[in-house]
Amino acid sequence: MTARHRRYAEDQGAADTRLDDAALIERSWHEPEAFAALYDRHAAPIYRFAGRRLGDQMADDVVAETFLAAFRRRKRYDLLRADARPWLYGIAANVIGKHRRAEVRMLRAFSRTGADPVAAGHADLVDSRVCAAAVQRDLAAALAGLSAGDRDVLLLIAWADLSYEETAAALGIPVGTVRSRLNRARRKVREALGGQDPTSSNQELDP
Amino acid sequence: MNDLDLVRTMRADVPPPAPARLAAGRNRILAAASRPRRYWRLALPVGAVAAAASIVCVAVLGGTATPSRPWSAATPSRPGTTATPSRSGPAGSHPPPVLRASLAAQILTVAARTVAAEPAARPGDQQWIYTRFVQTQTGTPDQSDENWIRFDGLEQAYYQDGQLIVQPESTGSGGPLDSYDALAALPAAPAAILAEARRVVGTTQREWENWSSGSVVAELAPGTVGDAEFDYLAQLLWDAYAAAPPAALAHVYRAMADIPGVTVTRGLVNAVGRSGIGVSANGVSWLLLDPRTYQVIGLNERAISNQSVMVKGAPITFSGTITMAWADVAVVAAPGQR
Numbered sequence: 001m002t003a004r005h006r007r008y009a010e011d012q013g014a015a016d017t018r019l020d021d022a023a024l025i026e027r028s029w030h031e032p033e034a035f036a037a038l039y040d041r042h043a044a045p046i047y048r049f050a051g052r053r054l055g056d057q058m059a060d061d062v063v064a065e066t067f068l069a070a071f072r073r074r075k076r077y078d079l080l081r082a083d084a085r086p087w088l089y090g091i092a093a094n095v096i097g098k099h100r101r102a103e104v105r106m107l108r109a110f111s112r113t114g115a116d117p118v119a120a121g122h123a124d125l126v127d128s129r130v131c132a133a134a135v136q137r138d139l140a141a142a143l144a145g146l147s148a149g150d151r152d153v154l155l156l157i158a159w160a161d162l163s164y165e166e167t168a169a170a171l172g173i174p175v176g177t178v179r180s181r182l183n184r185a186r187r188k189v190r191e192a193l194g195g196q197d198p199t200s201s202n203q204e205l206d207p
Numbered sequence: 208m209n210d211l212d213l214v215r216t217m218r219a220d221v222p223p224p225a226p227a228r229l230a231a232g233r234n235r236i237l238a239a240a241s242r243p244r245r246y247w248r249l250a251l252p253v254g255a256v257a258a259a260a261s262i263v264c265v266a267v268l269g270g271t272a273t274p275s276r277p278w279s280a281a282t283p284s285r286p287g288t289t290a291t292p293s294r295s296g297p298a299g300s301h302p303p304p305v306l307r308a309s310l311a312a313q314i315l316t317v318a319a320r321t322v323a324a325e326p327a328a329r330p331g332d333q334q335w336i337y338t339r340f341v342q343t344q345t346g347t348p349d350q351s352d353e354n355w356i357r358f359d360g361l362e363q364a365y366y367q368d369g370q371l372i373v374q375p376e377s378t379g380s381g382g383p384l385d386s387y388d389a390l391a392a393l394p395a396a397p398a399a400i401l402a403e404a405r406r407v408v409g410t411t412q413r414e415w416e417n418w419s420s421g422s423v424v425a426e427l428a429p430g431t432v433g434d435a436e437f438d439y440l441a442q443l444l445w446d447a448y449a450a451a452p453p454a455a456l457a458h459v460y461r462a463m464a465d466i467p468g469v470t471v472t473r474g475l476v477n478a479v480g481r482s483g484i485g486v487s488a489n490g491v492s493w494l495l496l497d498p499r500t501y502q503v504i505g506l507n508e509r510a511i512s513n514q515s516v517m518v519k520g521a522p523i524t525f526s527g528t529i530t531m532a533w534a535d536v537a538v539v540a541a542p543g544q545r
Contacts (some may be wrong), residue, residue, distance in 0.1 A: 032240035039236050047224040047232070060228060061380070064235045071239055118218060139217050158214040172413055189210045 021084035025077045035071050042085060043067065046092050049160050054099055055106065055118040062099070066092040081169070089160055090170035093152045100148055107144035111137045135193060142192030146185050153178055154185040238374070311471045314484060315464035318501035323457035325500075329387060329450050330538050332359040336383055336449040337545055339535040341478040344528075349478070351534070355542040358449060359384045364542035371543045383449035390447050390455040400462035404436040430489065433466045437488030444494065444503045448533045460501070473498075477505030478532035495532075505532040 019027070021038060028035040043063055050066075051059035069091050070084075077087065096103065106117040114137055143151060149171075156162045156170060164182075168175040208216075330336065335355050342350045355364040360382015364373040376382070393400050408415050408429070415435040429435035440459050444451070463469055463486060472485040477495050483504050485493030495505035509528045539545065 028240070033237060035240050036233060036237050039233050043229055043232060044223055047229065048221060051224065052218045052221045056224075056228075059224070060232065064232045067232065067236050068239055071236060116218070118221065135213070136217055139213060143214075143217075154214060158211055186210050189214060193210070193213075 020082040022077070022079040022082050025074050025084065026079055028071075028074055032071070035067075035074065038070075038084060039067050042088050045160070046088055049089070049155075050092060050096060052118065052159055053096055053103055053155065058099055058102065062092060062095050065095045069095070083166075086162060086166040086169040089156055089162060089166075090172065093156065093170060097148055097152070104144045107140045111141035111144065116140070138192050138194070139189065142189045145192070146188060150181045150185040150188075153181040154189075157182060311469045311486065312464040314471045315460045315469075315486065318496060319457035319460040319464075321501045322453050322460065325453045327453055329452070330358040330383070332357075332384060334358050335364075335539050335542050335544070337535065337537045337539045338448065338533055340531070341534045342529070342531045343478045344530075353545075355539070356382060356449075358382070358387075362542070366543075373542055381446070383447070386443070386446035386448075387450050387452065390443055390459070391452045393443075393455050393458060395454075395458050397458070397462040397465045400440070400458060401436050401465065404439040404462075405432065408435040408439050431468075433468055434488045437463060437466050437469065438492075441492075441494045441506070445506060448503070448536055449538075475505075475507055476530075477507065478530040479534045481505070481532070503533075505530060507531075 019037075021041070024034055024038050024041075028038070046066060047059050047063045050062040054062060066088065070088055077084070081087065110116040110118070143154075146154065152171060153167055156167045157164070162170060164175050164178045168178045171178075173181075335357055338354050338356070340352045340354065342352075353366065356362070360376055360380065362373060362375055364371055366372070393403060410432060415429040415432075429438055440463055444456070444459060447456075466488055469486065469488050470490065472487065472493060474482060475485040475493055475495055476482050481504055482498070483495035484498050484501075485495055485507060487493045492506065492508040494503060495507060496502065497504050507528060507530045535545075537545070
């Protein structure tokens, strides 16, 4: 029996909270049910990320599809990466990408009407959304106008709070590409906001 | 507030998911984890191949399959079903597997004619499909799984601890009807089918890898655009286990015949011992066809020796073969019936 196998045996009784993501995933190779603990850790923020991009209804399917895809490819996970968030967000970004047209359609509708279709699933939010500030409508138009790759980078950083390095890992692109995509996305956002450039005073470009 | 902070404020009041929604998603993961289902399989163990050699008997001439065939995605046109020098691809990037390709093309043409002559048999939307799925893997116990799914995919059922569990599925997406429609929606011309495949799987290595992560048939990431096209088509056929439109099935076989480097191998055996004709683009994964009806009867894969899985920085290699089969498929009156 190898050291690796012995460690499994020791892990059997350990609380999942004591394992990092990589260890949980490794355990799920032999005990598939252990994958549920990974879901418990990360599903809520990913759900919210998906819901913010596509609305509640689609978020259900996006999250399920993301974790099912992650489960299927769990044996390809690089166990040296202790934190699985970039991996999971990368898969989620792919799944969300399949609904790119819906995402853009909803952003455009928001920008045109001031009513956000994504908020339609949250009855309590509708009132505030109906009179969304003009700047939010311009923002929606700007997001709709971004390329899918630029939008992924911008939203992984702004909405999922991933770092540049984590975003690079999630999307499988170099960090330099993350920077250039982010700069381009931010420039377009500023342009879309036109005269009311929020960075006009003393704002830095970096977050 | 800078522009990035402003983006952060957008939809910031979208609440966290309700516990019930999260729980529903968790159940879907657990269902996939606790029992092998249609869209779940063990990962292919990679490493040395020994066992495979005993069952693989390449009935063709022209050398061994090359796992990595240089072949450009930018090929402007597709060769026809007969072997021609153009089959060697742009700039003569790989040696023309003339005999191999022509045998594969011949067999796939026969397959296309045979399946096209079958009468169309599409179950009703609310009819139940019973499947027994069997998977074998060298060194692990065989897995057998019974499942019932409504043709429209809106309900699934299975036995757990002797109890029949019937579960609604929210969208039916990925169900038998979806798979049937996906085949029916394909264009007829082989070139158009392959163009559709490239549209879906993408034209870069990274795009194929992303696509293949969700694919049952593409455990190994495709190495060439031809592999990716083949995997895409094999996945369509594999998913249409319940029913496939005969004409579309024939079109797919003709399209497969046009993928450079596709080979056929006789004498492969599926997970339940039925022998079949293997069709492959990479020489590693084989779609098995019944030698008489040319319907899909299985998927076989063999481990390859030049890959290993990294575990805590150390490579672990496996060996052996993995085979899968829809051992039984039947339209039944109600879930639980066989």
